[in-house]
Amino acid sequence: MEAYVKKIGKNAVWHLIGKSISTVLSIILVFWIARLLGPEDYGSFSLTVTFIFLFQQFTSLGLELSLPYFIQKYKEQRTSFLKKYLIIRLAVTISGAVILFLLSGTIANYYNNPGLSLYLKITAGFITFFILMNATYQIFQGFNDLKQSMKVDVWFSSTKFLSLLFIMLGLGVAGAVMGYGFSYVITTLVAYKIIYEKFLKKGEEFTDYKKLGRYALTSYLVGIFSFLSNYLINLYIGMNPAELGYFDAANKVGVFISLIPSAISAALLPSVTTKNKKEIKELTRRLLNYMLAALIPMIIIFIATPGFIINTLLSSDYSTITGFFYIIIAALSIQTFNTVYNAVAYGVGKPKYVLGGFAARTMIIFGLSSSLTGAYSASLTLFFSIAASALLLAFLLRGYVKYPLEQFFKSLLSAVPLALSLFPDYNLLLKIVLSSGSLVFYVLVNYYKVLDQGDRELIRLLFRKIKKTINLPF
Numbered sequence: 001m002e003a004y005v006k007k008i009g010k011n012a013v014w015h016l017i018g019k020s021i022s023t024v025l026s027i028i029l030v031f032w033i034a035r036l037l038g039p040e041d042y043g044s045f046s047l048t049v050t051f052i053f054l055f056q057q058f059t060s061l062g063l064e065l066s067l068p069y070f071i072q073k074y075k076e077q078r079t080s081f082l083k084k085y086l087i088i089r090l091a092v093t094i095s096g097a098v099i100l101f102l103l104s105g106t107i108a109n110y111y112n113n114p115g116l117s118l119y120l121k122i123t124a125g126f127i128t129f130f131i132l133m134n135a136t137y138q139i140f141q142g143f144n145d146l147k148q149s150m151k152v153d154v155w156f157s158s159t160k161f162l163s164l165l166f167i168m169l170g171l172g173v174a175g176a177v178m179g180y181g182f183s184y185v186i187t188t189l190v191a192y193k194i195i196y197e198k199f200l201k202k203g204e205e206f207t208d209y210k211k212l213g214r215y216a217l218t219s220y221l222v223g224i225f226s227f228l229s230n231y232l233i234n235l236y237i238g239m240n241p242a243e244l245g246y247f248d249a250a251n252k253v254g255v256f257i258s259l260i261p262s263a264i265s266a267a268l269l270p271s272v273t274t275k276n277k278k279e280i281k282e283l284t285r286r287l288l289n290y291m292l293a294a295l296i297p298m299i300i301i302f303i304a305t306p307g308f309i310i311n312t313l314l315s316s317d318y319s320t321i322t323g324f325f326y327i328i329i330a331a332l333s334i335q336t337f338n339t340v341y342n343a344v345a346y347g348v349g350k351p352k353y354v355l356g357g358f359a360a361r362t363m364i365i366f367g368l369s370s371s372l373t374g375a376y377s378a379s380l381t382l383f384f385s386i387a388a389s390a391l392l393l394a395f396l397l398r399g400y401v402k403y404p405l406e407q408f409f410k411s412l413l414s415a416v417p418l419a420l421s422l423f424p425d426y427n428l429l430l431k432i433v434l435s436s437g438s439l440v441f442y443v444l445v446n447y448y449k450v451l452d453q454g455d456r457e458l459i460r461l462l463f464r465k466i467k468k469t470i471n472l473p474f
Contacts, residue, residue: 014146014147014149014150017150018146018149018150018151018153018154019150019153021150021153021154021157022153022154022156022157023255025154025157025158025160025161026157026160027252027255027256029157029160029161029163029164030249030252031249031252031253031313031314032164033045033163033164033167033176034245034249034252034314034315034318035314035315035317036164036167036168037167037172037173037176037245038245038317039241039242039245039246039249039317039318039320040241040242040245041172041173041241041245042245042248042249043238043240043241043242043243043244043245043246043248044113044115044116044119044173044241045119045173045176045177046234046244046245046248047111047113047116047234047235047238047241047244048116048119048120048123048173048177049180050231050234050235050238051100051107051120051123052123052127052130053227053230053231054227054231054235055096055097055100055123055127055131056127056130056131056134056227057223057224057226057227058096058224058227059092059093059096059131067085067135067138067139067141067142068138068141068142070142071139071142071143072142072144078142078143078199079200079201082139082195082200085135086132089131089132089135090128090132093127093128093131093132094128096127097124097125097127097128098124100120100123100124100127101120101121101124101125103120104116104117104118104120104121104124105117107120108120111238111239112239113238113241115173115174118174119173119174119177122174122177122178122181123177123181125181126180126181126182126184126185127184129181129184129185129187129188130184130188132188132192133152133156133184133187133188133191136149136152136188136191136192136195137149137152137153139195139199140152143199145198145199148191148194148198151190151194152187152190152191152194155186155187155190155191156183156184156187159182159183159186159187160179160180160183161179162178162179162182162183163175163176163177163178163179163180163183164179165179166178166179167179221355222351222354222355222358225355225358225359225361225362226358228358228361228362228365229358229361229362229365229385229389232362232365232366233247233365233372233378233381233382234247234248236365236369236372236378237372237373237374237375237378240374243374243375243378244375245318246318246320246321246374246375247375247378247379249314249318249321250310250321250324250325250328250375250379251328251332251382253309253310253313253314253321253325253328254302254325254328254329254331254332255332256298256302257295257298257299257302257329257332257333257336258295258332258333258335258336258339277399277400280344280400281400281401281402282402284340284344284400284401284402285402285403285404287340288337288340288401288402288403288404289404289407289450289451290451291336291337291340292404292407292408292411293407293411293446293450293451295333295336296411296412296415297415297418297439297442299329299333300415300418300419300422301418301422302325302329303326303329304419304422305422306321306322306325306326307319307322310322310325320375321375323376324375324376324379324380327376327379327380327382327383328379328382328383330383331379331382331383331386331387332386334383334386334387334390335386335390337390337394338357338386338389338390338393340401341353341357341390341393341394341397341401342354342357342393344397344400344401345357345393345396345397350396350397353393353396353397356392356393356396357389357390357392357393358389360385360388360389360392361385361386361388361389362385364381364384364385364388365381365385368380368381368384368385407450407451410445410446410449410450411446411450414441414442414445414446414449414450415442417434417437417438417441417442418435418438418439418441418442420434420438421434421435421437421438422435
């Protein structure tokens with residue numbers, strides 16, 4: 001088991017810490033911005049952010065997703081490769097930024113949103129820094145040093161709080177966009193200072209452009225379909241900023257559902273290098289087991305108390321969300337499985353499966369586009385598109401994924417007391433006592449009755465590694 005944990009390694013611990021901190025900070029920031037701006041202005045802000053990701057994907061040329069492979073593969077040529085990447089990326093991105101600036105008025109007219117023109121012009125001024133910053137995650141992955149990636153994550157999540165300052169100064173949506181922009185600049189400078197000081201050394205000249213072109217083309221298609229599957233709905237309902245505000249805010253609240261499962265997946269999967277089918281099946285069994293154990297109580301809590309959660313995290317202005325919140329929770333719960341499927345597909349050298357999953361989502365969204373009139377229909381479309389992608393990936397990866405059905409039913413049964421503790425007729429104190437006791441019961445049942453001895457040993461060894469890495473005092 002020690003050898004198994006060593007495969008996970010220190011990188012996994014740093015990845016888990018960085019992603020957990022940055023995700024929590026980002027969620028807090030988004031809720032705060034949503035409360036300050038209100039649904040309609042928050043919808044305009046979300047649409048502007050969507051165009052940032054649209055710009056990134058269509059100008060990437062597939063190069064970002066190629067970085068880890070080529071930095072690892074061509075160790076003596078990595079400095080030359082990185083320099084050439086930056087020259088190409090800067091040329092394409094700056095040209096694209098000029099085009100975005102010039103087209104901002106046309107886009108605003110299309111969406112019948114005059115303010116969008118200003119927001120996109122501000123975005124055009126900062127977007128080159130966003131592209132360069134985003135690439136650093138793949139660069140650090142290529143150099144196999146996710147501790148530096150964690151630093152960049154935390155810097156970015158912290159400096160984005162500049163948005164709140166600008167909003168409070170009365171700049172509204174423009175201030176929120178400017179805050180994000182300055183965050184891109186600061187984080188990019190910090191990240192490339194680390195890259196220059198720690199990783200860039202003299203080496204051979206990179207010349208394998210033919211292989212880079214083939215790899216980049218596949219990655220480019222994956223990136224395009226990834227964007228379309230994740231943001232196409234936003235573009236469709238962006239005609240109605242308030243509805244987009246409700247839909248995007250509901251998704252941000254729902255992220256809490258997948259926070260722990262995604263952290264588990266992110267920590268374990270990137271460091272697994274084995275290509276042995278039997279080992280991969282055992283890993284996915286354990287991963288899905290842990291994810292289900294973390295996911296089930298979160299689903300129960302969110303389904304039982306949607307109004308309380310939404311009013312607490314956002315405000316009563318967003319009460320409309322409760323009408324479709326269950327659909328969002330179902331969609332994002334299924335999405336946690338897609339996270340594992342995608343990582344396994346890359347791990348076994350089948351990126352075309354990932355492309356197929358994203359393409360399936362995109363086609364469902366296109367097929368249902370005529371019904372996308374508001375947040376409720378957008379939620380249904382999100383659910384059907386994610387479910388279609390999950391079913392396709394489950395079929396394609398059936399030889400690599402083992403489903404822990406027995407453990408799933410045990411976890412589900414042990415969650416019954418938790419569900420009963422949230423019964424609406426109970427007073428608040430009794431709910432707190434019953435909920436606390438039920439959660440303890442759920443954890444104990446899962447730890448001793450659902451997880452096997454190997455699972456428990458792995459959890460103990462991982463916790464010891466985390467303690468050693470971040471010097472916990474207990």
